[in-house]
Amino acid sequence: MLQAGIVGLPNVGKSTLFNALTRSRKAEAANYPFCTIEPNVGVVEVPDSRLAVLKGIAKTNVVIPAAVEFVDIAGLVAGASKGEGLGNKFLANIREVDAIVQVVRCFEDDDILHSLGSVDPIRDIQIILTELVLADLQSCEKQLESSIRKAKSMDKESIKNAELLKALVAHLNEGKPAHTLECSDDDKERMKQYFLLTSKPTIYACNVSESDLANPDANLYVQKVREFAKTEHDAETCVICARIEEELSDLSPEEGAEYLKELGAQDSGVSELIRKTYDLLGLASFFTAGEKEVRAWTFKKGMTAPQCAGVIHTDFEKGFIKAEVVSYEDLANAGSVAKAREAGHYRLEGRDYIFKDGDVALFRFNV
Numbered sequence: 001m002l003q004a005g006i007v008g009l010p011n012v013g014k015s016t017l018f019n020a021l022t023r024s025r026k027a028e029a030a031n032y033p034f035c036t037i038e039p040n041v042g043v044v045e046v047p048d049s050r051l052a053v054l055k056g057i058a059k060t061n062v063v064i065p066a067a068v069e070f071v072d073i074a075g076l077v078a079g080a081s082k083g084e085g086l087g088n089k090f091l092a093n094i095r096e097v098d099a100i101v102q103v104v105r106c107f108e109d110d111d112i113l114h115s116l117g118s119v120d121p122i123r124d125i126q127i128i129l130t131e132l133v134l135a136d137l138q139s140c141e142k143q144l145e146s147s148i149r150k151a152k153s154m155d156k157e158s159i160k161n162a163e164l165l166k167a168l169v170a171h172l173n174e175g176k177p178a179h180t181l182e183c184s185d186d187d188k189e190r191m192k193q194y195f196l197l198t199s200k201p202t203i204y205a206c207n208v209s210e211s212d213l214a215n216p217d218a219n220l221y222v223q224k225v226r227e228f229a230k231t232e233h234d235a236e237t238c239v240i241c242a243r244i245e246e247e248l249s250d251l252s253p254e255e256g257a258e259y260l261k262e263l264g265a266q267d268s269g270v271s272e273l274i275r276k277t278y279d280l281l282g283l284a285s286f287f288t289a290g291e292k293e294v295r296a297w298t299f300k301k302g303m304t305a306p307q308c309a310g311v312i313h314t315d316f317e318k319g320f321i322k323a324e325v326v327s328y329e330d331l332a333n334a335g336s337v338a339k340a341r342e343a344g345h346y347r348l349e350g351r352d353y354i355f356k357d358g359d360v361a362l363f364r365f366n367v
């Protein structure tokens with residue numbers, strides 16, 4: 001399962017977020033046999049309002065949402081790239097995840113010390129980014145040396161690698177993440193072999209105070225983070241209140257709704273964080289819906305019908321014949337399977353069909 005790593009400076013709300021996620025959003029492990037089970041990994045349900053609608057149409061009581069893994073990555077200190085503190089371990093943990101969620105402190109609270117004495121989200125972002133950039137720079141410089149040696153043999157691939165690494169070293173030297181290097185699609189593919197930390201998709205989760213959740217746009221720190229994410233990092237952002245998420249995990253749904261109403265907020269922002277992370281990981285959901293259960297299955301965007309069948313069972317992929325597919329919108333608008341069929345919304349798709357988010361599918365296969 002693809003994983004997103006939660007990072008951030010001390011006292012920004014990481015543990016609060018992670019603990020709340022793993023309590024209130026915890027997925028039933030038995031449904032996800034490929035999950036990693038470790039104390040710092042949380043398997044979290046992906047909220048999806050379409051499931052409730054499909055549940056009504058399929059007339060079942062069992063709903064199994066998609067899930068995504070969040071990893072709590074131990075604190076970072078400046079100097080990590082030089083191996084200070086838990087530096088090396090921190091960087092090794094980040095290397096293993098597929099996307100990065102950086103919790104950024106955007107709340108003021110005199111009772112909660114900021115590790116650097118003041119609230120300044122852009123400085124905080126830069127501290128972590130600098131460590132990641134430095135680690136990438138070291139690794140690119142090392143690889144550049146060996147690729148220059150190889151390029152002497154005039155091997156085409158080695159020459160291309162050396163050129164890309166040169167461009168990366170110059171870019172990283174300016175303190176910029178590899179993710180923002182302007183390059184061809186071919187080079188983007190090539191870059192993957194270096195497993196760079198700053199080429200991972202990133203989302204900045206602005207952690208605001210309870211009172212700001214109703215109108216986060218007015219929070220100046222949030223505005224700054226959004227601007228930075230757009231212009232400097234090509235990263236996603238979202239607004240959360242980790243403390244509310246934690247409080248909600250102790251309340252019944254009714255009490256929670258009442259509490260949110262008092263705050264003038266819709267929710268803690270964490271649903272959006274999970275959905276955006278899922279999307280950032282390049283994941284999407286297709287559904288199966290029957291009397292037994294309604295279920296969201298995770299696939300990587302771009303996967304074909306047989307590959308999606310394989311998500312359910314390898315035998316489905318091996319013996320794939322056709323997929324019978326209807327889009328969620330068409331099924332929901334029709335209101336029932338029979339009506340959607342009558343209206344001709346069901347299609348038979350073959351091996352080359354690329355699945356779309358929201359496809360409701362039934363697979364035909366040979367055993």
Ligand code: GDP
Binds near residue numbers: 010243
């Ligand atoms: P970590 O070091 O990043 O893991 O930070 P913690 O999750 O331990 O949080 C540090 C302190 O900040 C705790 O006392 C939290 O209760 C508090 N905190 C976390 N999120 C919020 C928030 O959204 N608003 C406020 N006011 N405090 C928060």
